Amino acid sequence: MFFRLIADNFTRRPRRKFLTAAALSLGMAVATAALSVSLDVGDRLSEEFKSLGANLVVTPEADSLPLEIGGVDFRPANSGAYLPESDLPKIKSVFWHNNITSFAPVLDLKTMLDPIRKVPSSVEVPVIGTWANHSLRLSDGNTFLTGAARTNPWWSVTGDWFKEDANECIVGQNLAKRQSLKIGDRIELQGGELAPRGRAQIDDESLTVTIRANVPLVVTGVLSSGGPEDDAIMVPLNIAQRLADKLGQYRKLYVSALTKPEDDFARRDPKTMKPDELERWSCSPYVSAIAYSIKQVLPGSDVRVIRRVADGEGKILTRVRALLWLVTFASLLAAALAVGASSASSVIERRTEIGLMKALGAGSGTVGWLLAAEQLLLAFVGGCTGYALGLLLARSLGTKIFGVPPEPSFLVLGLILVLAAAVTLLGSALPLRRAARFDPAAILRGE
Amino acid sequence: MADLQVGVFCFLRGIRMSDRRSINRSMFWRVLRRSVFANRGRLFVILLALGAGAAITAALLNLQVDAKRRITTEFRAFGSNVVVSQRTSRQTVSNSGTFSASILGKILEDAAGRGENASGKSIIPSPFLYVVGEVATESSPKFKVVVVGTEALGLVNSVAPTWKFEPANGPEWTGENCLIGSKVAARLHTTANSILHITLNNEETTCSAAFTISTGGPEDDQVFAMLGKVQRAAALQGRISLIQIFVPGPPQQIQSYIATLQQEFPDVEVRPVRQFTEGEARLYSRISGILTATVAVVLILTALCVMAAMTNVAMERKNDVGLMKAIGGSVRRVLRLFLAEAALLGLAGGLIGAAIGIIISIGLGKAVFGVAAQPRLIVYPISVALTVIVAILAAYPLRRLVLIRPASVFRGEE
Numbered sequence: 009m010f011f012r013l014i015a016d017n018f019t020r021r022p023r024r025k026f027l028t029a030a031a032l033s034l035g036m037a038v039a040t041a042a043l044s045v046s047l048d049v050g051d052r053l054s055e056e057f058k059s060l061g062a063n064l065v066v067t068p069e070a071d072s073l074p075l076e077i078g079g080v081d082f083r084p085a086n087s088g089a090y091l092p093e094s095d096l097p098k099i100k101s102v103f104w105h106n107n108i109t110s111f112a113p114v115l116d117l118k119t120m121l122d123p124i125r126k127v128p129s130s131v132e133v134p135v136i137g138t139w140a141n142h143s144l145r146l147s148d149g150n151t152f153l154t155g156a157a158r159t160n161p162w163w164s165v166t167g168d169w170f171k172e173d174a175n176e177c178i179v180g181q182n183l184a185k186r187q188s189l190k191i192g193d194r195i196e197l198q199g200g201e202l203a204p205r206g207r208a209q210i211d212d213e214s215l216t217v218t219i220r221a222n223v224p225l226v227v228t229g230v231l232s233s234g235g236p237e238d239d240a241i242m243v244p245l246n247i248a249q250r251l252a253d254k255l256g257q258y259r260k261l262y263v264s265a266l267t268k269p270e271d272d273f274a275r276r277d278p279k280t281m282k283p284d285e286l287e288r289w290s291c292s293p294y295v296s297a298i299a300y301s302i303k304q305v306l307p308g309s310d311v312r313v314i315r316r317v318a319d320g321e322g323k324i325l326t327r328v329r330a331l332l333w334l335v336t337f338a339s340l341l342a343a344a345l346a347v348g349a350s351s352a353s354s355v356i357e358r359r360t361e362i363g364l365m366k367a368l369g370a371g372s373g374t375v376g377w378l379l380a381a382e383q384l385l386l387a388f389v390g391g392c393t394g395y396a397l398g399l400l401l402a403r404s405l406g407t408k409i410f411g412v413p414p415e416p417s418f419l420v421l422g423l424i425l426v427l428a429a430a431v432t433l434l435g436s437a438l439p440l441r442r443a444a445r446f447d448p449a450a451i452l453r454g455e
Numbered sequence: 456m457a458d459l460q461v462g463v464f465c466f467l468r469g470i471r472m473s474d475r476r477s478i479n480r481s482m483f484w485r486v487l488r489r490s491v492f493a494n495r496g497r498l499f500v501i502l503l504a505l506g507a508g509a510a511i512t513a514a515l516l517n518l519q520v521d522a523k524r525r526i527t528t529e530f531r532a533f534g535s536n537v538v539v540s541q542r543t544s545r546q547t548v549s550n551s552g553t554f555s556a557s558i559l560g561k562i563l564e565d566a567a568g569r570g571e572n573a574s575g576k577s578i579i580p581s582p583f584l585y586v587v588g589e590v591a592t593e594s595s596p597k598f599k600v601v602v603v604g605t606e607a608l609g610l611v612n613s614v615a616p617t618w619k620f621e622p623a624n625g626p627e628w629t630g631e632n633c634l635i636g637s638k639v640a641a642r643l644h645t646t647a648n649s650i651l652h653i654t655l656n657n658e659e660t661t662c663s664a665a666f667t668i669s670t671g672g673p674e675d676d677q678v679f680a681m682l683g684k685v686q687r688a689a690a691l692q693g694r695i696s697l698i699q700i701f702v703p704g705p706p707q708q709i710q711s712y713i714a715t716l717q718q719e720f721p722d723v724e725v726r727p728v729r730q731f732t733e734g735e736a737r738l739y740s741r742i743s744g745i746l747t748a749t750v751a752v753v754l755i756l757t758a759l760c761v762m763a764a765m766t767n768v769a770m771e772r773k774n775d776v777g778l779m780k781a782i783g784g785s786v787r788r789v790l791r792l793f794l795a796e797a798a799l800l801g802l803a804g805g806l807i808g809a810a811i812g813i814i815i816s817i818g819l820g821k822a823v824f825g826v827a828a829q830p831r832l833i834v835y836p837i838s839v840a841l842t843v844i845v846a847i848l849a850a851y852p853l854r855r856l857v858l859i860r861p862a863s864v865f866r867g868e869e
Binding site: 031034035038041042045049052053056057059060061064065072073074075076077082160162233234235312313314315316317318319320323324327328330331332334335338339341342343345346349350352353405408409410 | 500503504507508511514515518522526529530532533534552585587598599600601616617618619638639642669670671672673675676696726727728729730731732733734737738741742744745746748749752753755756757759760761762763766819822823824
């Protein structure tokens with residue numbers, strides 16, 4: 009009888025039930041969308057922050073102090089220390105290798121542009137050697153695509169990046185303007201002296217002849233970075249190594265890693281921690297923990313956190329997350345209110361029916377159970393359709409805001425069903441309690 | 456009851472006799488009052504729905520206005536986003552890459568002049584003079600290092616929010632003594648307040664090492680001293696090599712600031728720090744997108760909620776409407792009565808709810824940004840108006856009242 013009553017109720021007034029279910033699923037759809045988007049938002053924002061570029065920098069430990077002004081190192085050539093390029097694949101073998109999204113080694117030097125063609129007069133230019141889109145062979149046999157195009161996503165290159173194995177380069181926009189260089193131009197960079205110096209005797213005069221390893225290059229693009237690179241020439245790392253006579257070496261490594269915002273615990277010195285604390289510390293992707301693990305695999309290196317990027321990221325991410333959870337909570341609250349109100353009205357409109365049931369001898373408990381079962385069934389149906397609708401809504405919202413749809417999650421489905429059940433029951437509880445106090449006679453008389 | 460019914464009768468017939476007019480109007484309000492308070496429970500549900508909707512809308516609107524501004528001031532964490540440097544190349548060391556410091560004063564005046572840009576904290580340009588010099592302590596030998604002359608106020612406020620100062624809880628750097636980059640400090644083996652000898656251009660000055668800083672950038676290899684001191688020692692009075700500025704505000708505002716500054720000072724190059732301005736712009740558009748979407752969603756849900764309650768109203772009033780129609784009330788007049796009721800409820804719910812919402816948003820702003828959100832008065836009328844509109848739109852189910860036939864109501868049919 010119980011089930012028959014419920015089934016009868018659904019089939020007898022399909023339109024009204026449909027309206028209630030529609031309101032319910034609309035509310036739940038919004039709740040689903042809000043939840044899916046905000047569950048996803050942390051990852052999305054971390055990725056968004058990747059556009060700020062590298063948050064770690066690796067330099068040789070034994071380096072002399074760089075005399076860097078405006079991105080140009082004023083140290084005399086060949087001073088300072090270098091790190092071996094062959095160690096680089098090890099970075100992807102650290103515990104946090106999945107968090108390391110990209111890295112790019114840099115070897116910078118200053119040399120003469122066009123030392124032979126003295127018209128217009130040759131000038132000294134900063135040259136930066138790096139990887140553009142380098143596929144790195146890892147020890148496990150996989151390849152990893154990385155380079156400056158990934159660590160510095162805000163750089164824009166008109167034309168193309170240089171190819172790794174060709175004599176090609178890209179020129180900073182300011183330098184290109186000053187030296188009137190265009191894409192397709194050929195330039196030459198002065199290389200290091202080739203030993204030994206040749207000596208020639210011509211008519212009793214002793215001449216010193218220096219042979220240099222000059223490198224001819226083709227300009228393939230113009231770089232706009234908004235930084236010191238606008239005044240420099242970027243070349244493949246191996247060409248810079250040839251120019252500087254530092255084969256297989258680099259001077260600086262920029263690493264871009266996905267990190268967790270640092271808290272007070274993260275800022276502590278790992279050397280002063282107890283073993284269990286150290287374990288917890290190195291198991292959270294704090295930027296300092298990642299720096300620590302990189303230092304372990306690159307001997308002789310000094311890994312520093314670029315505070316401007318890492319701390320700024322952390323601070324803003326914490327704020328934005330709090331803001332988004334708040335907003336999600338607000339929309340959940342609104343959805344709950346809407347669903348609660350519609351289920352309350354669906355109970356109120358059935359006063360006569362309740363009165364009849366009570367007149368026929370049904371107790372308040374039986375009536376309550378019947379209505380609760382109905383509401384739960386409605387909540388389940390509405391919650392499921394709402395979830396499906398909400399996924400669509402979340403897709404379009406996520407695509408609109410972040411360009412990427414959020415992953416559907418079953419956690420959200422569970423949450424939504426629980427929320428739907430709780431809200432419909434709560435919403436109908438209030439009118440039900442009033443209905444329990446109804447005098448059947450008055451209701452049946454139509455008063 | 457009898458006079459009420461006479462009043463209803465006159466009112467519904469729309470008797471336009473001059474002596475009846477005042478009765479007519481007062482009757483309208485009387486019927487309205489009676490029907491609003493007829494069912495306290497239902498009144499409470501509708502008011503709760505409208506009020507909660509208005510509260511959430513007002514809180515979100517206020518937070519949206521405030522959060523956009525707040526987020527852009529949060530970008531201060533990234534440090535300066537506009538750089539002023541010399542126009543020609545910066546290729547040679549020391550003197551040639553500098554320009555007159557008088558620009559600094561003009562930028563300050565300019566910032567004070569444009570009040571709207573100074574939202575949050577005011578714009579503080581931070582001058583830098585880079586000189587290669589030599590440093591030494593009593594115990595360690597001399598070596599070359601980049602010495603930076605700057606001013607404490609700008610540095611601490613707009614450039615260095617993420618720099619890690621050691622000792623961290625010391626007094627704020629006032630420029631009286633030196634800041635030493637962590638790598639320089641490691642090489643010098645400085646202890647707190649050891650005396651540093653700086654040689655610039657054969658001129659020696661001393662200062663005490665108050666703080667060690669670590670930034671992960673080139674600052675780790677530099678020594679910071681007071682601008683005046685460095686200018687005097689390097690014989691570069693009134694010259695600087697760089698100005699860094701933090702400009703708060705949305706991306707367009709930063710762009711227009713750069714454009715006007717460039718126009719005013721054509722001798723120098725003004726450019727955005729694209730690494731940060733682009734990330735900031737993207738983040739800003741994401742966040743305002745999310746906030747706008749949420750406000751829209753909450754409004755839709757509020758409408759849904761009120762619509763459910765209004766369906767109830769229509770159901771309960773079947774008898775009343777039947778009676779009104781039977782004694783000659785036109786559908787238009789009956790509907791007007793109900794719409795007025797909806798609008799009145801919307802107004803009441805909106806007035807109460809929006810006020811609560813704004814108070815809530817102040818606390819929420821404190822929770823999210825650490826600073827209480829400023830209540831924007833413009834938000835209040837907007838959310839009240841939105842609530843009234845939603846209440847009237849949500850009265851759509853009342854259209855069913857048109858279909859009611861008085862005869863079937865009186866016969867007790869459904």
